[in-house]
Amino acid sequence: MDKRIRQRLVAALKTDPLAVVLLIAIVGIILASIGASWLSGYDPVKVDYKQALLPPSSEHWLGTDNYGRDVLSRLMHGGAASLGASLLAVSLIITLSLVIGLAAGYFGGWVDMALTRLMDVLFSFPQLVLAIALASLMGPGLTSLMIAVAAVAWPSFARIFRSFVLSVRNDGFVQAAKTSGIPAWKIIGTHILGSITGPILVLITLDIGSIILSIASMSFLGLGIRPPQPEWGAMLNEGRAYIEEAPWLFLAPGLMIFIMVLGTNYLGDTLKDALEPRTLHMPRLFGRSKRRNERDGRGEREAASSERKEVNESCVLSIEGLCVTAAEGNRRNSNVILEQIDLELKPGECIGLVGESGSGKSTLAHAVMGLLRSPLEQNGGTIRLSGADTSRWGWSDWRQARGRTIAYITQDPMDSLNPVLKIGEQLRECLTAHPNRGAVMNRTEAKGKVIDMLKRTGLPETAYDQYPHQLSGGMRQRVVIAMAIMNEPQIIIADEPTTALDVSTQARIMDLLTELQKERKAAMIFITHDLRLVANIADRICVMKDGRVVEQGNVQDIFTRPRERYTQQLLKAIPPLRIPASIRKAE
Numbered sequence: 001m002d003k004r005i006r007q008r009l010v011a012a013l014k015t016d017p018l019a020v021v022l023l024i025a026i027v028g029i030i031l032a033s034i035g036a037s038w039l040s041g042y043d044p045v046k047v048d049y050k051q052a053l054l055p056p057s058s059e060h061w062l063g064t065d066n067y068g069r070d071v072l073s074r075l076m077h078g079g080a081a082s083l084g085a086s087l088l089a090v091s092l093i094i095t096l097s098l099v100i101g102l103a104a105g106y107f108g109g110w111v112d113m114a115l116t117r118l119m120d121v122l123f124s125f126p127q128l129v130l131a132i133a134l135a136s137l138m139g140p141g142l143t144s145l146m147i148a149v150a151a152v153a154w155p156s157f158a159r160i161f162r163s164f165v166l167s168v169r170n171d172g173f174v175q176a177a178k179t180s181g182i183p184a185w186k187i188i189g190t191h192i193l194g195s196i197t198g199p200i201l202v203l204i205t206l207d208i209g210s211i212i213l214s215i216a217s218m219s220f221l222g223l224g225i226r227p228p229q230p231e232w233g234a235m236l237n238e239g240r241a242y243i244e245e246a247p248w249l250f251l252a253p254g255l256m257i258f259i260m261v262l263g264t265n266y267l268g269d270t271l272k273d274a275l276e277p278r279t280l281h282m283p284r285l286f287g288r289s290k291r292r293n294e295r296d297g298r299g300e301r302e303a304a305s306s307e308r309k310e311v312n313e314s315c316v317l318s319i320e321g322l323c324v325t326a327a328e329g330n331r332r333n334s335n336v337i338l339e340q341i342d343l344e345l346k347p348g349e350c351i352g353l354v355g356e357s358g359s360g361k362s363t364l365a366h367a368v369m370g371l372l373r374s375p376l377e378q379n380g381g382t383i384r385l386s387g388a389d390t391s392r393w394g395w396s397d398w399r400q401a402r403g404r405t406i407a408y409i410t411q412d413p414m415d416s417l418n419p420v421l422k423i424g425e426q427l428r429e430c431l432t433a434h435p436n437r438g439a440v441m442n443r444t445e446a447k448g449k450v451i452d453m454l455k456r457t458g459l460p461e462t463a464y465d466q467y468p469h470q471l472s473g474g475m476r477q478r479v480v481i482a483m484a485i486m487n488e489p490q491i492i493i494a495d496e497p498t499t500a501l502d503v504s505t506q507a508r509i510m511d512l513l514t515e516l517q518k519e520r521k522a523a524m525i526f527i528t529h530d531l532r533l534v535a536n537i538a539d540r541i542c543v544m545k546d547g548r549v550v551e552q553g554n555v556q557d558i559f560t561r562p563r564e565r566y567t568q569q570l571l572k573a574i575p576p577l578r579i580p581a582s583i584r585k586a587e
């Protein structure tokens with residue numbers, strides 16, 4: 001298991017005593033079931049009528065049943081049968097559903113259609129009734145019980161696995177593996193399975209409880225293990241007749257089933273949170289304890305808004321001494337990603353942020369957007385947006401600022417566009433996300449504004465009703481630009497917005513960006529590797545290397561009198577437009 005996930009799990013367990021209690025209880029029950037033969041001290045099937053229906057005592061901790069058999073011993077041996085059968089049934093279900101779900105999701109076409117139709121047919125029967133019918137056909141016994149439960153439970157798992165595969169099968173890494181000629185079974189087994197292991201694990205943990213319950217229910221109905229062998233569901237059924245004079249017969253197996261089902265569900269939830277921590281969706285409030293943030297978030301938001309008016313009105317963005325680290329294991333052992341960054345951006349100004357790959361340009365953009373995610377965290381310095389210190393901001397402050405105060409244009413437009421929503425809907429959503437500008441509009445007005453914006457960004461009106469995949473790369477990037485400027489933000493961060501485009505589209509997009517930026521007087525941080533591009537668009541240039549700003553100044557100074565050796569090297573690396581001699585001769 002990944003070290004960070006393990007750490008999150010341990011951290012979650014430390015703050016959740018119920019999870020610890022349930023974990024201990026489950027481990028205890030499993031160990032007692034495995035070691036039943038050595039630990040129980042009584043034969044679970046040996047009849048002794050003289051000892052019948054004895055209440056719990058020091059000799060028989062959980063009393064005896066109507067045949068004089070020790071209930072604790074039967075419970076432990078029954079646990080081995082119940083849990084063993086559940087585990088085997090789960091293994092069978094997972095294997096079957098993985099094979100079918102992966103095949104349907106990966107191959108698509110008729111394979112997908114045939115398999116999903118089969119699942120639909122099985123879904124059309126009530127699961128328990130179908131399992132009972134199958135188990136009755138096969139005759140009583142744990143094996144037939146397991147097969148029956150697995151036979152009806154696999155479609156719901158297969159359907160989920162299929163959707164996991166669909167969500168990654170067109171991702172770049174899968175396409176890259178395909179184009180490298182890697183066989184399908186290997187792509188499925190390593191690339192696809194590897195990327196969905198986490199959700200599969202969570203699903204198994206969450207559902208093992210319902211499988212235990214199904215096995216117990218069917219045993220309760222007499223379809224499971226043959227008497228006198230013990231099993232929790234069967235014991236529950238046997239105890240039913242003595243519910244008044246010997247309630248322990250009923251309570252003991254009932255409690256075991258309850259603990260196992262509750263425990264696996266609860267721990268499944270804990271695992272889910274460790275794999276997909278909620279903090280992923282929350283901005284990190286730097287330098288403050290979570291409790292304190294919750295306690296006085298509101299007051300500070302008010303203070304922040306009043307402060308917004310006081311601090312450095314001339315800059316829409318000011319960064320002072322920003323440090324970002326990537327924590328590895330513990331806080332002492334962390335990588336410095338950004339170190340002592342100072343940067344100021346005035347209204348309407350455009351800064352070109354350049355530097356080699358890995359110098360920290362995108363990390364700086366993410367920090368400014370409040371989008372740093374674990375393991376990256378801000379470890380010092382301040383970021384002020386329109387004068388307000390963002391380290392004090394809560395979730396709703398960020399939500400209001402993003403899109404309205406500051407907008408982000410990504411390198412790959414498909415990262416920003418939802419493939420299943422039409423362009424018009426996505427643009428309208430941006431508009432209505434900020435109530436005082438959009439929500440008061442009715443649908444027709446909003447549509448009119450979106451269409452205006454489409455035209456403004458050089459897109460045809462028809463794009464309103466199209467999906468992202470129906471547009472070209474350049475058109476999609478225009479949509480992303482339209483989304484970014486929809487609410488007239490004060491700052492636009494464009495992170496290599498033209499890298500994926502051909503030269504002529506690149507030029508058109510650059511013209512559009514410059515025009516819109518000037519027209520709306522928005523400030524811009526333009527991130528790129530292309531120094532020629534910044535020469536045309538930027539007022540100032542900021543050169544980054546190894547997480548530090550090594551030089552910044554106005555475009556003319558940087559291009560004509562670069563101070564730092566690194567900047568000089570960058571400028572020397574700009575390839576001149578040389579026409580090869582052979583072509584010149586031909587002319």
Ligand SMILES: Nc1ncnc2c1ncn2[C@@H]1O[C@H](COP(=O)(O)OP(=O)(O)OP(=O)(O)O)[C@@H](O)[C@H]1O
Nearest residue numbers: 326337356357358359360361362363364374375376
């Ligand atoms: N989630 C992360 N965990 C650990 N290190 C990270 C993480 N994200 C980025 N880094 C590290 O931070 C450094 C800066 O990365 P960043 O993506 O900001 O560079 P960049 O200048 O934008 O590069 P490029 O121009 O190639 O996009 C790199 O060394 C990278 O390995």
